[in-house]
Amino acid sequence: MFESLQERLGSILNGLTGRGALSEADVTAALREVRRALIEADVALEVVRSFVEKVREKAVGAAVVKSIKPGQMVVKIVHDELVAMLGDEGKAIDLNAPAPVVIMMVGLQGSGKTTTTGKIAKRLTERQGKKVLMASLDTRRPAAQEQLRQLGEQVKVATLPIIAGQSPVDIARRAVQAGRLGGHDVVILDTAGRTHIDEPLMVEMADIRKVSSPHEILLVADALTGQDAVNLARNFDERVGITGLVLTRMDGDGRGGAALSMRAVTGKPVKLIGVGEKMDALEEFHPKRIADRILG
Numbered sequence: 421m422f423e424s425l426q427e428r429l430g431s432i433l434n435g436l437t438g439r440g441a442l443s444e445a446d447v448t449a450a451l452r453e454v455r456r457a458l459i460e461a462d463v464a465l466e467v468v469r470s471f472v473e474k475v476r477e478k479a480v481g482a483a484v485v486k487s488i489k490p491g492q493m494v495v496k497i498v499h500d501e502l503v504a505m506l507g508d509e510g511k512a513i514d515l516n517a518p519a520p521v522v523i524m525m526v527g528l529q530g531s532g533k534t535t536t537t538g539k540i541a542k543r544l545t546e547r548q549g550k551k552v553l554m555a556s557l558d559t560r561r562p563a564a565q566e567q568l569r570q571l572g573e574q575v576k577v578a579t580l581p582i583i584a585g586q587s588p589v590d591i592a593r594r595a596v597q598a599g600r601l602g603g604h605d606v607v608i609l610d611t612a613g614r615t616h617i618d619e620p621l622m623v624e625m626a627d628i629r630k631v632s633s634p635h636e637i638l639l640v641a642d643a644l645t646g647q648d649a650v651n652l653a654r655n656f657d658e659r660v661g662i663t664g665l666v667l668t669r670m671d672g673d674g675r676g677g678a679a680l681s682m683r684a685v686t687g688k689p690v691k692l693i694g695v696g697e698k699m700d701a702l703e704e705f706h707p708k709r710i711a712d713r714i715l716g
């Protein structure tokens with residue numbers, strides 16, 4: 421669909437072979453293309469700006485060697501910097517705490533929280549032999565608790581029995597207690613989302629956090645979030661304090677710029693990516709692959 425960054429930079433820079441070093445003007449022209457590629461990949465503008473400045477520092481004066489075309493050289497600088505900013509390869513969910521280890525899932529409605537809760541529960545059960553309990557804290561959407569119960573049946577993971585009329589905080593407290601009494605290794609709390617960030621949502625998340633002391637707080641976000649990704653990540657991180665990110669819908673057409681945006685503003689690792697609706701469609705995060713995808 422788009423011309424790749426390599427092709428674009430090639431037409432600007434590849435005539436320069438043998439000139440010694442890239443000039444400021446060459447780099448400025450190249451960075452214009454880098455900026456375009458990142459914006460097309462849905463990286464948030466403020467992140468694009470700081471990223472481009474970092475690349476500028478590395479690219480100006482970089483020696484042009486005969487064996488490598490200048491366009492390729494800039495692509496390599498951009499690629500390496502993207503990988504560095506995207507962070508570590510597949511950081512696992514940290515279960516290194518006294519049982520039951522509480523994982524709190526947060527995010528907007530429709531981001532894929534409930535689905536991801538089921539996927540993580542299945543993975544921890546099947547691959548790591550953990551005894552997991554899931555609980556839905558979504559009391560606003562009547563079907564939400566039932567949706568998680570059905571997922572639990574599907575992946576053969578226990579869910580906290582539903583008691584009508586309890587508040588999210590009550591359910592969180594009961595889940596941790598049930599996890600302890602039932603000898604569960606892990607309790608996953610699937611919190612309620614809203615269509616957008618608002619004050620009551622943040623207060624509710626903070627209250628749930630207080631009563632359940634989660635060891636991991638994972639922000640689940642749609643990979644197609646685009647320019648809103650920075651606000652979303654910053655808000656959840658400042659108000660609730662996240663420990664990691666899960667990007668869903670990476671099976672879609674999006675180029676995954678949200679991964680870079682959210683990682684850049686929070687400094688928190690992308691731990692997993694969702695690649696489909698099925699319960700097995702969860703993968704480790706590979707910064708190199710995402711960098712390739714962002715560059716197109």
Ligand code: GDP
Pocket residue numbers: 527528529530531532533534535536613667668669670671672693694695696697701
């Ligand atoms: P929640 O409101 O955040 O709990 O979102 P849900 O878990 O109910 O997910 C909303 C929709 O997104 C459902 O139809 C899911 O099947 C779908 N979904 C979740 N994760 C993925 C993913 O990684 N890829 C795709 N294609 N669909 C997903």
